[in-house]
Amino acid sequence: MLSEENEIFKSISERSNKEIYSQCVIQLDEYRARKVMSELSNGFTQSFDGKMGHKPVESELRKLITEIYERVKSGNGIVLLKGISITEINEIELGERFLRLCSLMGKPVSQSVMGDTLGRVEDMTHIDPDARGYRNREELFMHTDQPDMVCMLCVRQAKHGGDSKFASAVALHEAIKQTRLDLLSALYTGYPYHRLNEHPPGASEITEHNVPVFSEYNGELSIRYLRFNMFAAAFARNEKVPPLLQKAVNYLDELATSHYFCWITSLEKGDILFFNNYLFLHSRTAFEDNEDPVKKRLMYRVWLACDNFRSIRSELAVHPEGAGGRGGITPQHGKRPRFDYDL
Numbered sequence: 553m554l555s556e557e558n559e560i561f562k563s564i565s566e567r568s569n570k571e572i573y574s575q576c577v578i579q580l581d582e583y584r585a586r587k588v589m590s591e592l593s594n595g596f597t598q599s600f601d602g603k604m605g606h607k608p609v610e611s612e613l614r615k616l617i618t619e620i621y622e623r624v625k626s627g628n629g630i631v632l633l634k635g636i637s638i639t640e641i642n643e644i645e646l647g648e649r650f651l652r653l654c655s656l657m658g659k660p661v662s663q664s665v666m667g668d669t670l671g672r673v674e675d676m677t678h679i680d681p682d683a684r685g686y687r688n689r690e691e692l693f694m695h696t697d698q699p700d701m702v703c704m705l706c707v708r709q710a711k712h713g714g715d716s717k718f719a720s721a722v723a724l725h726e727a728i729k730q731t732r733l734d735l736l737s738a739l740y741t742g743y744p745y746h747r748l749n750e751h752p753p754g755a756s757e758i759t760e761h762n763v764p765v766f767s768e769y770n771g772e773l774s775i776r777y778l779r780f781n782m783f784a785a786a787f788a789r790n791e792k793v794p795p796l797l798q799k800a801v802n803y804l805d806e807l808a809t810s811h812y813f814c815w816i817t818s819l820e821k822g823d824i825l826f827f828n829n830y831l832f833l834h835s836r837t838a839f840e841d842n843e844d845p846v847k848k849r850l851m852y853r854v855w856l857a858c859d860n861f862r863s864i865r866s867e868l869a870v871h872p873e874g875a876g877g878r879g880g881i882t883p884q885h886g887k888r889p890r891f892d893y894d895l
Contacts, residue, residue, distance in 0.1 A: 560730050573718075578619065578631055616633075621657045643707065646707065647670050658859070661855050661879050661880030665881060671854070674851070691835070693779045699856050699857055702826070702853065703855075705822075707850040711839075714818075715817065719814050724808060728807070732803055739764070739801075743786070744762055745781040751871070752872065757788070764868070775832075855880055
């Protein structure tokens with residue numbers, strides 16, 4: 553267990569809270585929120601190319617996406633957008649506007665073998681008990697996704713639970729460096745990942761390379777961590793994760809879920825989260841749904857591959873689409889994102 557009085561953790565935690573989470577909210581007033589939604593409904597399509605900051609800003613939407621993009625790419629890495637009312641918009645139109653908003657900052661990529669560029673994060677275990685994490689209601693391990701940027705819109709909250717959790721990769725790396733330096737080498741070495749039955753035809757079900765948890769490229773630290781995929785690969789290979797790596801990821805999990813490093817927020821209807829997938833671990837708490845199907849928890853999710861976002865090591869790829877796997881998961885007709893190994 554982590555010491556409640558650990559001054560190292562306290563110092564790093566206070567710095568993270570000051571530099572990241574206390575400054576991540578963009579609160580739109582009613583006028584600006586209406587303007588943004590109006591422009592989205594009118595089909596505003598001018599994409600973000602990384603150079604628009606040098607050109608005249610012509611709309612509230614342009615101002616907003618420029619600010620979000622720069623914060624996520626080069627700032628504290630996370631934005632919580634509040635103030636948008638979605639009460640009068642039906643689900644289909646809302647999804648279209650959200651996808652349009654995200655598309656201004658990058659290319660939406662497939663989030664599963666279903667080819668879903670607009671993902672529905674909801675409990676589907678009544679249909680498929682082995683549904684992938686974003687389609688069930690259980691608490692998730694702290695993890696990363698595949699793209700450059702992750703975007704989440706809260707359409708409906710759960711009856712209870714379903715809170716979003718984040719931990720800064722930079723803060724975690726610094727904490728491990730200062731307290732368990734002996735574990736860092738294993739995290740930089742990594743281990744192969746299982747692709748959980750979402751590998752394309754002709755590809756191996758397990759990566760042919762180690763996927764590092766921490767990596768650096770051009771002086772920038774990145775994190776890529778999917779604990780289940782790592783241990784599933786070891787299970788399929790009939791071996792154990794190396795002891796030092798197992799100690800390292802256990803320590804990483806302990807830190808990431810501790811009150812020192814875990815930031816928990818409850819998204820309200822209309823809230824949108826944007827975050828840099830190389831700078832944060834994220835998860836969500838278990839939740840209880842409403843019995844009425846039209847009131848069940850629903851989040852819309854978009855994975856973005858962004859031009860000139862950052863350079864990453866090719867070994868970060870779990871799936872082969874795009875450099876470093878940032879191109880998402882290969883769509884495969886008729887398949888569903890599910891995995892039934894009992895580890």
